[in-house]
Amino acid sequence: MPQMTDERVRAGLTHEEDLSLLHEVSMKTAGVSRLEMCIQCGTCGGSCPVAKDMDHTPRMLFAMLRAGMREEVLRSNTQWLCVSCYHCVVRCPQEVHIADVMYTLKGMAIKAKLYANSTAPDFSQTFVDMVESYGRSFEMGLASRHYLKHFPLRLPGMMPMGLGMITKGRMALTPKRIKHMDQLTKILNRAKQLEMTS
Amino acid sequence: MTEKIGVYVCHCGSNIAGVVDVVDVANWAAEKLGHQGVVIARDYKFMCSSLGQELIEKDIKELGLTRVVVAACSPHLHEKTFRTAAKNAGLNPYLVELASIREQVSWVHTDKAVATAKSKAVVSGAVSRVIENRALDEIKVPINPNTLVVGGGIAGIQSALEIANAGFHVYLVEREPSIGGHMAQFDKTFPTLDCSACILTPRMVEAGTHPNITLLTWSEVVNVAGYVGNFNVTIKKKARFINEELCTGCGICQEKCPKKVIDDVYEAGLGYRKAVYTPFAQAVPNFPVMDKENCTYFEKGTCKACEKFCPTNAIDFNQQDELINIDVGNIVLATGYDLFDARRVSNYGYGRLPNVFTSLEFERLSNAAGPTSGNIVLRDGKTTPKSVGIIHCVGSRDRNFNNYCSVICCMQGLKFAHLVHERTGATVYNFYIDMRTAYKAYDEFYQRVLEEGTLFVRGKVAEVTDAARYSNERGKLIIQTEDTLAGKQRRIPVDMVILSSGLQPRKDAKEVGKLFGISCSMDGWFTEKHPKLDPVSTMTEGIYIVGCAQGPKDIPSSVAQGAAASARVLDKILQKEVALEPIKATVDQAKCSGCKICNGLCPFNAIAFIEDDKISYINPALCQGCGTCVAACPAGAISGTGFSNEQIIAQIDGLLLRNLEPAEA
Amino acid sequence: MNKYLLYPGCSMESSAKAYMESLNAIVEPLDLHFDEIEDWNCCGATEYLGINLIPAYSLIARNLALASKQKNGTRTVVAPCSACYLNLAKADHYMQERPSLGVKVNEALAAGDLQYKAGTLDVRHLIDILVYDVGLEKIRDAVVRPLTGLKVVPYMGCMLPRPDYQHRWSDHEHPTELDDLLRALGADVIDYPLTTSCCGGHMTQIGPETAFELIRRLVSDADGRGAQMMVTVCPMCQMNIDAYQNETNHFFGTEYHMPILFFTQLMGLAFGRDPKELGIGVELVSSRNALANIGVEVPVTQEPAAPRKKDEGLPMPRRWNKREAQKEAVK
DSSP, rough: OOOOOOHHHHTTTTOOTTTHHHHHHHHTSSOOOOGGGGOOHHHHHHTTTTTTGGGGOOOHHHHHHHOOHHHEEEESSSSHOOOOOHHHHHHHOOOOOOHHHHHHHHHHHHHTTTTTTTTTHHHHHHHHHHHHHHHSOOHHHHHHHHHHHEEEGHHHHHHHHHHHHHHHSSSSOOOOOTHHHHHHHHHHHHHHTOOOOO | OOOOOOEEOOOTTTTTTTTOOHHHHHHHHHHGGGGGGGEEEEEEETTSSHHHHHHHHHHHHHHSSSEEEOOOOOOHHHHHHHHHHHHHSSOOGGGGGEEEEEIIIIIOOOOHHHHHHHHHHHHHHHHHHHOOOOOOOOOOEEOOOEEEOOOSSSSHHHHHHHHHHHHHOEEESSSSSHHHHGGGGEEEETTTTTTHHHHHHHHHHHHHHOOTTEEEEEEEEEEEEEEETTEEEEEEEEEOOOTTTTTTOOHHHHHHHHOEEEETTTTSSSEEEEEEOOOSOSSSOOOOOOTTOOOHHHHSSSHHHHHOOTTTTOTTOOOEEEEEEEEEEEEEEEEEEEEEOOGGGGOTTTTSSEEEEEHHHHHHHTTTTTTTTTTTOOEEEEEEOSSEEEEEEEEESSSOOOOOOOSSSSHHHHHHHHHHHHOOOOOHHHEEEOOOOSSHHHHHHHHHHHHHEEEEEEOOOOOOOOOOSSSTTTSSSSEEEEETTTTEEEEEEEEEEEEOOOEEEOOHHHHHHHHOOOOOOOTTTBBOOTTBBBTOOOTTTTTOOOOOGSSSOOOHHHHHHHHHHHHHHHHHHHHHHHHHHOEEEETTTEEEOOOOOHHHHOOTTTTEEETTTTTTEOHHHHHHHHOOOHEEETTTOEEETOOOOHHHHHHHHHTTTTTTTTOOO | OEEEEEEGGGGTTTHHHHHHHHHHHTTTTTEEEEOOOOTTOOTTTTTTTTOHHHHHHHHHHHHHHHHHSSSOOEEEEEEHHHHHHHHHHHHHHHHHHHHHHHHHHHHHHHTOOOOOOOTSSEEHHHHHHHIIIIIIHHHHOOOOSSOHHHHHHHHHHHSSTTOOOOOOSSSSSSSOEEEEEEEHHOOEOOOOOTTSSSSOOHHHHOOOHHHHHHHHHHHHHHHHHSSSSESSSSSHHHHHHHHHHHHHHHHHTTTOOOOOOHHHHHHHHHHTOOOOGGGGSSSOOHHHHHHHHTTTOOOOOOOOOOOOOOOTTTTOOOOOOHHHHHHHHHO
């Protein structure tokens, strides 16, 4: 990351443009991101069902990416609110892989520890932990652990629902484990050592 | 006889010399290709300049060169220049060969060493090839002074009038019952808001009554044979079921016809016509046509109301389609565009939500001669909208549909905003990605619409929906978009949405292109000879393209192109004869097995099968030297002058440097 | 007989059990045969992708690798869950679009003695094979109890028709496959403009208020159009609309009662199967009144009882932490 010069700090500038950011995000995204093709038309921000709760619309986030505003981008709640509905993706006139870029930004924000306002990273991590121990997801454990930790005040309201799910046999009380967990573990361990470099 | 060959390597400023070591290439040619007959090799800053040409001419005269190789740009650009130079110096122009080291080397490579090596190979190929070149003589043919103009929109009309006014005959062919094209559907034209009909109809009448114009409406070109100066064209004149000699255009038949049909063409699906109809009041010609598909008589065998009431007995149910054969020297294609089908953008709801309209529908809605007499109302036919949203770039600048900008949509959207404001007082929103108002007086019009209070939102609309979220949205169409300047998502409830749909090539453009022997771009528009310097010519001599057939454009540009093509046509006509390239294919009768494979492949229909001899014959006047048959002939019986097997093999050997002396290779 | 490899996905064994049961009930009348991918693992849903790219795609690809190894005479993998379908299809697509991803993923798979050549399997959703392989005609022929009089809105959800790299669907915005299928069953299908809008996905877990608004939009529009029930193809959609409807009503002060069933449950009903074997009645927003319109009696469901004692080995939940809860409340 470029260093701020004294002169610039004294002039009140808060950050140095980090023009490698766009490339880095592109590189870490599954598929070909086409981020550099964005024409700032706003189709994504207009399509997004949760835009009203976002700090920045996806379009604006991409403008900030281009401007190299690393910290602001990674701190944004935009990527955490993305529900992966792909409305923006199919409507984007430039075929930018918007939803997948959001996944990339989540990963980068977690690594940079810049996600103060969201419980989402914790939820994802809990989910991943379960999958890594059982090979399957485990709704009961996941939901109860997450609500307990982050929305305890909502729990009483949720109780009837949770009980309903259990009594109607829709929520297993114990997790299932796949047969060849050792194989999956080996695969994931190897995968974690690999990074997208080209 | 040993040839004396001169090699001339052009710098093309820095275009070539910036990437290729031109001095090295010239020295190499002199040194290594001497045994092939290279007696002189020079490099020069601009070979195409008069000084460069003089250099070649001087060498031909003083050194007695018998062959010349110019390593420079593509033959498309300067082959003619250097052939003329050779001719001036007394050398047959076909003994000159161009080696393209700009388009095929310097413009596509960055590594200087590689580019220089490749240039040497290309020059070497050209040297080997030019040895096999034969002196050829130009073929001169007379030019037929008649011209065919296909398409009677404003571009075609303009083109026809220019030529006719110069005193030459024009056949103007139009597929629809009347000339006028899309412009006849409009109410107002941007940016001056002239009434479209008022400026168009005088031109239509002039074309319809001009002594030098033969108007063939309700007609289509079905076959084109021949070549520049001598095209033979077959036109199908569809049965009108109206005797044009007798019809006075009084309109009683239309009035009496009991069959109402939705008019998908002129009224853009928003209005009705009868089964016998003239599309609009000022139609030229004003004879109606009978639409056989929908006529009750043709359907059920009875009715004939039109016949009963026609005061001049002009209805003729026995009329047949007619084939007309004409000879022309030049052809102008002005076949226009189709409107982008807005239903494809399903998030805008056209075809599902009644009060979403296309641009052409709105043109009809706002036209005083349209189905609502110019009242801007909702689909129910009576309610005036209180708020209207106009969406730009529908189907354009979008990789899901058409990549290109349709050029006219921004100005069209502004025009609609003005008309809605003026006629209804409604609140008008324009949703745009970028406002493109280039050209004279266009941006001033944008200023005017801003001043009128139209609200502009910069953002490509995400969706138009009838799913209300809040009470103020009930019963409305909600336009959801990001206001990209405010950085916020907005939902704007309106009564009416107008989609400024883009333009696209006619759906049969590919077939029409094939019929006339011209090609289409990736997007489907007809391809011009040169995008900047020859925008109305095509790679097929004698065929010109004007108006939207060549790409999206507005009325002024279409008119300018129509006139420009006419100047090219008149230039040809006044030359009285044209020199044809002597690059032709011939069949070696002894080798031809009569398999006929070549017959169907020839894009110019130049190959005929001689039944008596059971061999194929190529008409040299029709052959354009494309080489398709040469490559296809399984017996190797066809060879092309200028592209003989000897020339090609020699060039390949040269490219692979097999022509170097053994010690070198 | 049409043979397929089945990737059920985690929820089919728990929250979307009714989906699995009803699927089993229609297999026979439609002459379908499914072989479950042996020892399949979770697809990672929408969570794993946000943590680490290569492990996420390796997790998905293990299933594809297992499927391509399993020879049952077909190369078509069917996923009934939209999120699973999307993840499997997307992995297959991106491994081709960006070959370096394919190389890395295979490097990881190799650690488990597996490999997958992208593009060698067809990943398809259940409704895709029902509409396009089995065909509406065959489905119509199997109907013995048409759903005439049942007013439904078809809810396709978002992850099925989008991004649709394989071009399998009639439209990204208003696909008609589910509409057509429900019409073939005889139901009264209402045009539903929100058919591909999002149900909130995992936001019910991580940002409930955001999710409640999305659920409200869907339910209120369906209700406003006179629908008696919503019909879905996705376990996540079913879960969010069904299980969180009550909470959504609380949040907005509304009183919607909009049951949501899987399309396979309605197919089973139309084919004359017993509601009980179709998992009808386990939905939290009861479909009793809606199904009464077509004379179907919904099995009496158990009311929520007090929770049983914890099973041995249940690792959750964690202990209540009052201080953390207070901190949360202050925020």
